[in-house]
Amino acid sequence: MKLEGSFPVSAPRSAVWEAIRDPGLMARCVPGCSMAEQIDETSYRAMVTVKFGPITARFNLVVEIEEEIAPELVRSRTRGEEGTRASTVSSTNILTLSEPEPGITQVDWSTDFTISGRLGKYGLGLMKKKVESLSTEFVQTFAAKLEEGTEAERGTA
Amino acid sequence: MSFVVSPTSVDEAIAFLVDNPEARPMSGGASLVAMKNARLIEASHFVSLARIDSLRGIRRNADGSVTIGGMVPHRDTAACDLLDGDLRMIRQAAGQIANRVVRNMGTIGGAVANADPAADYLPVLVCADAQVEITGPGGKRLLPIRDYLVDWYETALEPAEIVTGIALPPAGSGPSVYRKLARTPGDFATVSVACARDGDGVRVAVGACGPAPLRAPEAERALAGQLDDPAAVAAFCEALVALADPVDDVRGSAEYRLTLIPRMVAAAIRDVTGGL
Numbered sequence: 001m002k003l004e005g006s007f008p009v010s011a012p013r014s015a016v017w018e019a020i021r022d023p024g025l026m027a028r029c030v031p032g033c034s035m036a037e038q039i040d041e042t043s044y045r046a047m048v049t050v051k052f053g054p055i056t057a058r059f060n061l062v063v064e065i066e067e068e069i070a071p072e073l074v075r076s077r078t079r080g081e082e083g084t085r086a087s088t089v090s091s092t093n094i095l096t097l098s099e100p101e102p103g104i105t106q107v108d109w110s111t112d113f114t115i116s117g118r119l120g121k122y123g124l125g126l127m128k129k130k131v132e133s134l135s136t137e138f139v140q141t142f143a144a145k146l147e148e149g150t151e152a153e154r155g156t157a
Numbered sequence: 158m159s160f161v162v163s164p165t166s167v168d169e170a171i172a173f174l175v176d177n178p179e180a181r182p183m184s185g186g187a188s189l190v191a192m193k194n195a196r197l198i199e200a201s202h203f204v205s206l207a208r209i210d211s212l213r214g215i216r217r218n219a220d221g222s223v224t225i226g227g228m229v230p231h232r233d234t235a236a237c238d239l240l241d242g243d244l245r246m247i248r249q250a251a252g253q254i255a256n257r258v259v260r261n262m263g264t265i266g267g268a269v270a271n272a273d274p275a276a277d278y279l280p281v282l283v284c285a286d287a288q289v290e291i292t293g294p295g296g297k298r299l300l301p302i303r304d305y306l307v308d309w310y311e312t313a314l315e316p317a318e319i320v321t322g323i324a325l326p327p328a329g330s331g332p333s334v335y336r337k338l339a340r341t342p343g344d345f346a347t348v349s350v351a352c353a354r355d356g357d358g359v360r361v362a363v364g365a366c367g368p369a370p371l372r373a374p375e376a377e378r379a380l381a382g383q384l385d386d387p388a389a390v391a392a393f394c395e396a397l398v399a400l401a402d403p404v405d406d407v408r409g410s411a412e413y414r415l416t417l418i419p420r421m422v423a424a425a426i427r428d429v430t431g432g433l
Contacts, residue, residue: 052310055197118197121195123404125404125411126309129309129404
């Protein structure tokens with residue numbers, strides 16, 4: 001299933017770039033993410049809990065950066081599975097940053113993901129709604145954190 | 158491995174849920190046991206509510222309002238004479254849930270707690286402006302069902318809270334109807350419509366077309382007094398279509414559902430305005 005979206009952030013592109021490369025900050029923005037750490041130069045490990053009605057799924061995810069052009073593009077691949085029950089997810093993701101005007105960064109993302117196992121029993125239609133609502137939540141937290149940071153910088157300048 | 162415990166009071170059930178965060182309340186088990194067997198869910202314990210007497214029965218309160226106990230099976234709701242007039246649609250919905258076995262097992266509290274967007278109860282309860290009676294460690298609270306339904310399969314229920322009943326306003330005299338389109342009798346609805354006559358207007362809720370039933374109160378007010386005007390009815394239907402956010406699934410595409418809404422809503426309005 002393919003999904004895409006875009007959102008503006010009131011922060012310069014360099015600041016947004018640093019933020020998306022900061023696993024600690026990303027962990028605080030991704031809904032349900034309890035842990036994120038860098039394994040090596042190009043890969044990260046993350047633990048994400050997704051609640052879907054009566055189902056709670058905890059995913060161990062590995063994110064591999066396949067291509068990186070600072071400060072405008074990241075191409076990555078995510079693979080993961082649930083600890084106890086067999087659901088697996090995998091996705092390929094593209095994220096691009098542009099700065100249409102100084103201090104405003106446009107974030108465009110797209111992902112192509114598959115899910116199988118017990119969560120796959122829910123239709124993709126419903127899964128898509130869930131991903132959409134999680135991404136909205138992420139965007140709000142992420143934008144708020146960055147804008148906060150940018151304002152703090154301005155305050156001290 | 159999970160264990161079933163059978164407390165005999167709501168307080169006992171809640172205390173157990175508080176002490177065992179991985180336990181789940183279980184009412185009739187019609188959906189929950191199937192989900193467990195499909196390994197969709199897990200729990201340390203299933204806290205069966207079947208032996209709690211206070212959750213049984215449908216009663217009319219002094220002010221005319223009606224309370225359906227959380228453990229009332231669909232079979233009893235479908236046969237209840239207290240649900241008449243503009244509450245009659247609730248009986249019709251109960252009688253169309255799944256099959257006889259499920260109607261004997263499944264309960265209104267369980268169905269509302271599970272909050273399947275295509276469940277038969279949700280549109281009729283939204284149409285009736287029902288309130289969900291929730292009991293938890295903090296005591297009892299009443300929440301309008303429209304506030305209770307938060308998102309796809311997500312409700313306002315907090316950990317260790319149980320749906321102990323459904324509170325309905327006093328029955329109005331106007332007719333009401335539940336219309337369900339399903340691939341086969343007993344399936345979940347592809348689209349469902351609950352419609353109740355309210356004075357010279359109607360209240361309408363559409364099920365299976367979004368995370369919660371659709372309701373358009375402003376459009377309902379605009380339609381009042383014009384139920385016999387096809388253009389006004391068409392505009393009303395469009396207002397509901399605009400609120401819809403259906404998904405593609407085995408029961409039909411999102412687009413098909415959007416096509417069904419105006420037809421089914423218009424038909425339901427005709428059902429409750431027979432004399433016009």
